[in-house]
Amino acid sequence: MSNTLAQKLKNKIPQKGEPRAPKAPEAKQVRLKLVYIDFMSALKLSFLLGVAQFIVVVVGTFLLYMVFVQTGIFDTANSVAGEVLGSGSSFDINAVASIGKVLGAAAAIGVVNLIVITVMGAVCAVIYNAAAKIVGGLSIGFTNQQ
Structure with a gap:
């Protein structure tokens, strides 16, 4: 048994004249410092994140509205409001929360959030750049693995 193991190991060792198998490159570790964030780059990226959020x-609001319509939540809300307000009331939740009004409100909230996210991304870049001038930046380690 040890004879076959020795033979297998001998076959793995390259003989004279045989080319050696190339070694895989070793993983190289690099330590870098992030000392500056470009203002325009941060502004563009935060704007795109704001658009995605919009x-x-x-x-999401449209889908939630459709779920409410399909499950009859608005009809149930109308009947509950009729019982609470009395039989003489003409309250209709569909008049208050129509698809146009709901999506308009969602779009308005989305635009406000888009502006806030864009401004906050730019402000964060400015704050980081100011802090990096004082403390020297953020030290990050990278490795090259294959």
Whole structure:
């Protein structure tokens, strides 16, 4: 048994004249410092995140509205409001919360959030740049793995 193991190991060792198998490069570690965030880059990225958030808010509101309509929550709310307000009331939740009004409110909230996210991204970049001048930046380690 040890004879076959020795033979297998001998076969793995390259003989004279045989090319050696190339070694895989070793993982190289690099330590870098983030000392500056470009203002315009941060502004563009935060704007794109704000646009993504706007889309999520509007689409999510539309889907939630459709779920409310399909499950009959608005009809139930109308009947509860009729019982609470009395039989003489003409309260209709569909007049208050129509699809146009709901999506308009969601779009308005999305636009305000888009502006806030864009401004906050730019402000964070300015604050980081000021702090990095004082303390020297953020030290980050990277490794090259294959």
